[in-house]
Amino acid sequence: MSSIPDELSYTKEHEWIGGLDDGLTVTVGVTAYAAEQLGDVVFVQVPEIGATVAAGDAVGEVESTKSVSDIFAPVSGEVVATNPSVVDDPSLINSDPYGDGWLFQVRISEEPDDLLSAAEYAALTSAAS
Amino acid sequence: MSRSTPLRGVHESLGATLTDFAGWQMPLRYGSESAEHNAVRTAAGLFDLSHMGEIFVTGPQAAEALDYALVGHLSALADGRARYTMIVNDEGGILDDLIVYRLGDEEFMVVANASNYELVARELTARADAYDARVEDRSGEYALVAVQGPRAAEILRTLTDADLDGLKYYAVLSAEVAGARALVARTGYTGEDGFELFVGNDDAVPLWNALSAAGAGLGLVPAGLSARDTLRLEAGMPLYGNELSARTTPFDAGLGRVVRFDKPGDFVGRAALAKAAEAGEPARRLVGLVARGRRVPRHGYPVTLDGAVVGEITSGAPSQSLGKPVAMAYVSTGALDAAGLAVDIRGSHEPVDIVDLPFYRRTK
Numbered sequence: 001m002s003s004i005p006d007e008l009s010y011t012k013e014h015e016w017i018g019g020l021d022d023g024l025t026v027t028v029g030v031t032a033y034a035a036e037q038l039g040d041v042v043f044v045q046v047p048e049i050g051a052t053v054a055a056g057d058a059v060g061e062v063e064s065t066k067s068v069s070d071i072f073a074p075v076s077g078e079v080v081a082t083n084p085s086v087v088d089d090p091s092l093i094n095s096d097p098y099g100d101g102w103l104f105q106v107r108i109s110e111e112p113d114d115l116l117s118a119a120e121y122a123a124l125t126s127a128a129s
Numbered sequence: 130m131s132r133s134t135p136l137r138g139v140h141e142s143l144g145a146t147l148t149d150f151a152g153w154q155m156p157l158r159y160g161s162e163s164a165e166h167n168a169v170r171t172a173a174g175l176f177d178l179s180h181m182g183e184i185f186v187t188g189p190q191a192a193e194a195l196d197y198a199l200v201g202h203l204s205a206l207a208d209g210r211a212r213y214t215m216i217v218n219d220e221g222g223i224l225d226d227l228i229v230y231r232l233g234d235e236e237f238m239v240v241a242n243a244s245n246y247e248l249v250a251r252e253l254t255a256r257a258d259a260y261d262a263r264v265e266d267r268s269g270e271y272a273l274v275a276v277q278g279p280r281a282a283e284i285l286r287t288l289t290d291a292d293l294d295g296l297k298y299y300a301v302l303s304a305e306v307a308g309a310r311a312l313v314a315r316t317g318y319t320g321e322d323g324f325e326l327f328v329g330n331d332d333a334v335p336l337w338n339a340l341s342a343a344g345a346g347l348g349l350v351p352a353g354l355s356a357r358d359t360l361r362l363e364a365g366m367p368l369y370g371n372e373l374s375a376r377t378t379p380f381d382a383g384l385g386r387v388v389r390f391d392k393p394g395d396f397v398g399r400a401a402l403a404k405a406a407e408a409g410e411p412a413r414r415l416v417g418l419v420a421r422g423r424r425v426p427r428h429g430y431p432v433t434l435d436g437a438v439v440g441e442i443t444s445g446a447p448s449q450s451l452g453k454p455v456a457m458a459y460v461s462t463g464a465l466d467a468a469g470l471a472v473d474i475r476g477s478h479e480p481v482d483i484v485d486l487p488f489y490r491r492t493k
Contacts, residue, residue, distance in 0.1 A: 042423070
């Protein structure tokens with residue numbers, strides 16, 4: 001069973017959103033469950049800093065040995081930072097998905113809805129596996 | 130309903146991610162597929178290949194029947210040796226690629242891909258009809274465990290008295306391994322030295338466990354189909370369904386050498402293949418590509434030149450050994466010397482260079 005930190009929010013697309021509490025800038029990554037499903041990640045494309053994104057947009061991609069998946073913007077807003085370390089070393093998504101494997105930060109323009117709590121996400125992934 | 134090999138319980142207890150492959154539940158990876166790949170290149174990997182098919186052809190005219198049924202010259206194969214060959218249809222299209230082992234004067238084992246062995250068994254039965262030979266699909270009785278990598282011989286040696294040093298590449302012998310009767314073949318699909326061990330289903334788990342224990346201190350790890358696929362791709366080995374299909378001839382695939390027009394008698398596909406051989410350069414050729422960027426060309430992606438499609442990727446993966454994505458592709462002969470070849474990776478044209486296959490060759 002992969003870890004699902006309580007303090008984060010989640011999407012059905014297996015991304016996590018951290019730092020929602022202050023309602024300004026959030027950090028986005030992929031979940032440990034997703035990383036396990038992908039296998040070894042070999043390439044990550046993150047959105048451009050300054051890009052305006054809308055919740056649900058495909059804004060990047062994650063490639064593993066066997067597959068390629070879109071990264072979706074889980075919230076609407078402006079991309080204010082991306083993680084150069086994960087672009088250089090995509091295996092950070094496997095080794096530390098909730099820490100050094102973070103992908104990008106968004107200054108949110110509207111209050112997100114449809115996000116899942118840790119408990120709801122745990123229910124989603126246990127139903128899927 | 131997909132089928133399980135005798136080792137499924139072992140894979141589950143090792144925490145493998147299982148995947149459906151050709152109707153079988155097979156281990157895709159146990160942990161990191163890159164680590165499994167690297168272990169096979171530097172030490173050894175243990176594979177369950179029990180989904181492969183074993184078809185026995187026996188009898189006084191077994192050799193002649195295979196000469197007629199396959200493109201290779203199997204009657205010339207010495208006892209105890211193996212040969213890579215193919216079965217084609219009347220049009221010369223590849224129905225499967227095979228390894229044929231000669232186990233005796235009148236006994237051959239044909240190893241076919243999981244996706245094709247039922248068809249291969251049917252075709253062999255039909256093609257052997259006029260010969261004094263018997264075709265028997267014994268896939269259901271056999272498990273296949275492979276130990277592959279530079280330390281494979283060292284590991285296997287601890288479990289058998291068989292003369293492994295005398296067992297050449299593409300040779301086979303019958304021996305006791307960890308107390309089980311096994312066909313020990315020095316063959317594989319990884320580009321490394323290694324062995325494939327054919328045993329009865331009941332012996333699969335004890336053999337796997339004995340090999341695991343023997344290799345524990347030598348870097349042996351269980352390896353799944355994901356590593357097997359990247360290993361064979363680096364070694365430039367074709368995969369049926371990707372590089373090979375009923376729409377390709379051995380010549381298209383750059384494997385015309387397996388077609389033995391010099392053998393006696395007719396064989397299925399001969400006329401069509403002779404025509405293909407006389408026609409010279411095929412319209413498209415199977416080539417190796419290395420990507421300049423980090424995005425991975427994958428099966429089915431178009432190969433382009435100045436925006437026009439000139440080919441298609443058959444297999445692609447990130448290469449651990451090269452540190453770059455590699456792929457095999459069919460490319461129009463006319464585009465092979467042009468500069469500016471690219472792969473359309475989901476709408477973005479990423480530059481690639483043609484290189485000689487294989488991508489990786491082991492140092493002896």
